[in-house]
Amino acid sequence: MRWIWIDKFVEFHSGERAVAVKNVTLAEEHLHDHFPGFAVMPETLCIEAMAQTAGILVGEAKNFQEKVILAKIKKAVFYHYVKPGDTLILDAKIESIAPEAASTSGKITLGEKLIAEIDLMFSHIDQNLAGKKFPEENFVFTDTFKSLLQGVLVDGAGSSTPESEQN
Amino acid sequence: MAMSRDEIFGEVQEVLVDALGVDDDEVTAEATLMGDLGAESIDFLDIVFRLEKAFEMKIPREELFPAESLMNNPDFVNNGKLTETGLTELKNKMSYIEIGEFEKDPDINKLGDLFTVNTIVSYIDSKLNAA
Incomplete structure (x- = not known):
């Protein structure tokens, strides 16, 4: 199953940095149970949102030719709860990228408030785990995932800001 | 960039503490990365990236590991x-x-x-x- 856990990109600088938005809503059913009467977005799902933001950044850097898999959570520190109605800004940066893997750093903010710092490592699995074979097709970056970049990245033309944000 | 072996050790120790989540007293000169410090395959890439930053040099993974x-x-x-x-x-x-x-x-x-x-x-x- 592929599911999208960020709503849109607001900035995309190919190979360097991406900024995405995630709106949290009480319509997300898991918030009804986590916790009854005290809805808090699970921190694991904050990590997932950052993994998608940073993962797409890493994937786009190699033109979506690599199968990019979250391999390691290097750091995940949370400072505040995330609640329904919050608009999270996920800011991810590529720290290093090699043929086999990439490492990213990231911050989640809510307005001026720092919510979390999340640093990740991604593996390009065809270049790693030598000997193991993976399917030909890129099961990581489906069209649904790539559609997130529509409007923010024009035909792989590198950096851009969405039209709606430009003056 | 001239550095003594002790200085290099200090930097390497810091890299391994951060990359593997171990205490600095566990990172002795003789400690093995996998056996003693619990490194797994992706950790080796993490270590390479961190060493590249710490020592400002390019490190091909194949060369070190x-x-x-x-x-x-x-x-x-x-x-x-x-x-x-x-x-x-x-x-x-x-x-x-x-x-x-x-x-x-x-x-x-x-x-x-x-x-x-x-x-x-x-x-x-x-x-x-x-x-």
Whole structure:
């Protein structure tokens, strides 16, 4: 199953940095149970949102030719709860990228408030785990995932800001 | 960038504490990365990236950690042991350390023991001195 856990990109600088938005809503059913009467977005799902933001950044850097898999959570520190109605800004940066893997750093903010710092490592699995074979097709970056970049990245033309944000 | 072995050790220690989530007193010179410090395959890439930043140099993973490419080549491994060719290749690639006892019984299960904190320090030392 592929599911999208960020709503849109607001900035995309190919190979360097991406900024995405995630709106949290009480319509997300898991918030009804986590916790009854005290809805808090699970921190694991904050990590997932950052993994998608940073993962797409890493994937786009190699033109979506690599199968990019979250391999390691290097750091995940949370400072505040995330609640329904919050608009999270996920800011991810590529720290290093090699043929086999990439490492990213990231911050989640809510307005001026720092919510979390999340640093990740991604593996390009065809270049790693030598000997193991993976399917030909890129099961990581489906069209649904790539559609997130529509409007923010024009035909792989590198950096851009969405039209709606430009003056 | 001239650095003494002690200074290099200090930086390497910091890198390993951050990359592997271990305490600094666990990162002794003789500690093995996999056996003693619990490193897994993705950690080796993490370590390489962090070393590149700490020492401001390019580090090809194959150069510092050549084990994986050796083990996947049938010319180099036979019956769970490195062949003569494999041993020569290993010695060429890891010319910055003495492989010592390993040569007498080149069991690939013991290959991991060659990758100690000291191995990284020696590698960085050789790169810095060659520059």
